[in-house]
Amino acid sequence: VKIVRLSTLSHKWLSGVIQDALDGVAVPETQFVGLVDSGVQPRRRLSRPVLAAALGVVVVVGGPSIALAAGAFSTGPTKINTASSIPAHVGGSFPCPPMNPPPQSFAVPPPPKTPELFTTSLSHAQSLARFSIFGFGQSQLSLAKVQVQGPTTYQFCQVTITEYPTVILSYSSSSYGHITLDEISEFAHSNTDQATQTPGGGLKTLNIGSLQFIAAYTPSGLIDQVSFSSAGTQVLINFSTPEAEMSIQPLLSDLQQPPS
Amino acid sequence: LGGAKRLSEDYGTFCLSSAFLLVMVESNEQELLDRCREGDQAALAVLFHSHYPKSLRVAFGLIGDRQLAEDAVQEGFSRAIRGLHKLDPGVPFDWWLLRSVTWASRTEIRRRRPEIVLRDPSELPEADVAGPNSEMRLLVLDALRRLSPRSREVVIARFYLGYSERESAKFLGCRPGTVKSRTYRALRLLGRDLRDAENKEKPKQGGEDRAIKYFVA
Numbered sequence: 491v492k493i494v495r496l497s498t499l500s501h502k503w504l505s506g507v508i509q510d511a512l513d514g515v516a517v518p519e520t521q522f523v524g525l526v527d528s529g530v531q532p533r534r535r536l537s538r539p540v541l542a543a544a545l546g547v548v549v550v551v552g553g554p555s556i557a558l559a560a561g562a563f564s565t566g567p568t569k570i571n572t573a574s575s576i577p578a579h580v581g582g583s584f585p586c587p588p589m590n591p592p593p594q595s596f597a598v599p600p601p602p603k604t605p606e607l608f609t610t611s612l613s614h615a616q617s618l619a620r621f622s623i624f625g626f627g628q629s630q631l632s633l634a635k636v637q638v639q640g641p642t643t644y645q646f647c648q649v650t651i652t653e654y655p656t657v658i659l660s661y662s663s664s665s666y667g668h669i670t671l672d673e674i675s676e677f678a679h680s681n682t683d684q685a686t687q688t689p690g691g692g693l694k695t696l697n698i699g700s701l702q703f704i705a706a707y708t709p710s711g712l713i714d715q716v717s718f719s720s721a722g723t724q725v726l727i728n729f730s731t732p733e734a735e736m737s738i739q740p741l742l743s744d745l746q747q748p749p750s
Numbered sequence: 751l752g753g754a755k756r757l758s759e760d761y762g763t764f765c766l767s768s769a770f771l772l773v774m775v776e777s778n779e780q781e782l783l784d785r786c787r788e789g790d791q792a793a794l795a796v797l798f799h800s801h802y803p804k805s806l807r808v809a810f811g812l813i814g815d816r817q818l819a820e821d822a823v824q825e826g827f828s829r830a831i832r833g834l835h836k837l838d839p840g841v842p843f844d845w846w847l848l849r850s851v852t853w854a855s856r857t858e859i860r861r862r863r864p865e866i867v868l869r870d871p872s873e874l875p876e877a878d879v880a881g882p883n884s885e886m887r888l889l890v891l892d893a894l895r896r897l898s899p900r901s902r903e904v905v906i907a908r909f910y911l912g913y914s915e916r917e918s919a920k921f922l923g924c925r926p927g928t929v930k931s932r933t934y935r936a937l938r939l940l941g942r943d944l945r946d947a948e949n950k951e952k953p954k955q956g957g958e959d960r961a962i963k964y965f966v967a
Contacts, residue, residue, distance in 0.1 A: 504940065505909045511890035512811050512910055517803040 779843055787834055798827055801844065805851045811906045812855040814895045822858045826851030848911065849921055852903060859899045893943035901936035904929055 785793035802823065809819035809826070830843075830850040837846050894902055907918040908929070915933070919926040 501909070504937070504944070505912070507886065507890050507944070508811075508894070508905065508909045511887040511894075512807040512906075514884070514887045515807050515810050517806050 780839075783834065783837070783843055786831060794831065797831075797843070801827075801847050804844075805847060808848055808906055808910065809851050809855045811891075811894055811910060812852065812899065812902050813858055814891070818858045819855070822854040823851055825857070826854035829854065845921070852906075852922070856899065856903075890944065893940050896943065897936055897939055901932050901939070904932040905936050905940070908933055 782793045782797055786797060805823045805826065806819055809822040810816060813819045813822060827847065827850070830847045833850070837843065894905065897905065903922055904918060907913045907921050908915070911921070913921055915926045915929045918929045922929065
């Protein structure tokens with residue numbers, strides 16, 4: 491008979507170090523993200539937005555471009571069917587129904603023909619951010635247009651947006667050239683680790699005060715712009731890209747100023 | 751709760767102070783749950799924000815990736831709220847939520863198996879861990895990531911949440927014997943990675959609190 495000593499780890503010590511390690515994990519303030527898309531099952535499509543609306547955050551509604559945008563700050567590509575194509579211009583209130591029975595019986599309000607939400611004043615949009623579904627599309631409230639010109643190879647730039655108050659940002663491109671949305675989503679995802687290892691940068695970090703994600707791809711120069719939208723008032727956008735030339739064209743100059 | 755409503759109405763945000771949330775939750779969780787069942791938005795916000803830190807840490811320990819963990823917490827919270835009508839009165843919401851988060855984390859792991867190994871604090875994407883013990887914390891998190899997902903679940907349940915074998919089994923939906931065997935295997939692997947750290951930090955000479963002591967070969 492041979493006595494073999496396997497481990498000397500003690501319960502008490504191990505509990506201590508594991509608790510210390512996990513309690514040391516930084517917990518930023520977060521927002522509850524609701525994602526809506528027609529490709530998702532109804533129950534799944536509506537339950538999170540309902541909760542998100544209840545928790546006072548933006549719910550994103552839209553088609554492929556919105557799915558891609560959502561994928562930039564959440565785990566979108568697996569949650570959202572990018573092949574679906576519901577109208578992107580959706581806005582309106584979305585009250586929180588009772589949670590029991592499950593909320594799949596509640597329908598999203600029909601989209602208005604004109605996205606008034608994004609043409610109203612900033613303060614109005616901000617006040618609506620709590621209980622509204624925001625639709626982002628071509629008529630979105632754009633803070634800046636980013637024009638990217640680069641070589642014919644894939645590249646990505648890192649965009650860091652800081653000091654925005656309470657809203658979720660989305661981005662979309664006016665043209666994707668010959669690249670399909672799925673390819674772009676996959677590309678964005680495949681670079682997650684690479685991006686997150688960059689000091690101070692990363693993909694789809696959703697915090698109040700900081701949002702970073704992969705932004706632009708320029709195959710053959712076919713992608714001409716990337717727009718960022720937000721209902722916030724304090725949005726400072728810092729761009730850094732090692733390879734591409736980038737210019738920033740503010741569309742709404744008053745949005746660059748902090749609120750009085 | 752009225753305060754939360756007023757805050758939300760006045761400031762357009764649910765970013766309440768954590769202390770305020772904790773007081774409210776601890777004193778009136780049952781009332782909060784009742785209000786959540788009725789669709790009360792302020793109650794939902796209080797529940798979410800008060801339970802978020804611990805849920806995120808559990809998910810982070812299970813998944814090892816911050817973004818996926820954040821999403822798992824939100825999905826888990828969503829599931830927990832959807833199934834709130836199934837929650838027995840005697841069961842703490844904390845337990846119910848963490849179980850749901852664990853389930854959601856399993857789904858995230860199945861979808862994407864992140865293999866992120868962080869060895870240097872400078873490689874951290876955004877200060878995942880901080881403080882004077884960051885090196886040790888990284889070592890522990892790294893050791894956790896080396897475990898299989900099921901082993902991580904057991905370790906989190908036993909050593910972070912402090913559940914017994916029986917409680918862990920109920921929490922994870924398996925038999926106590928399974929918990930025991932997974933704990934055994936996990937500790938053996940953790941011991942390989944952490945034994946040096948333990949000896950350096952606080953040498954011990956065996957005792958009743960040894961997780962795995964000896965076996966007869």
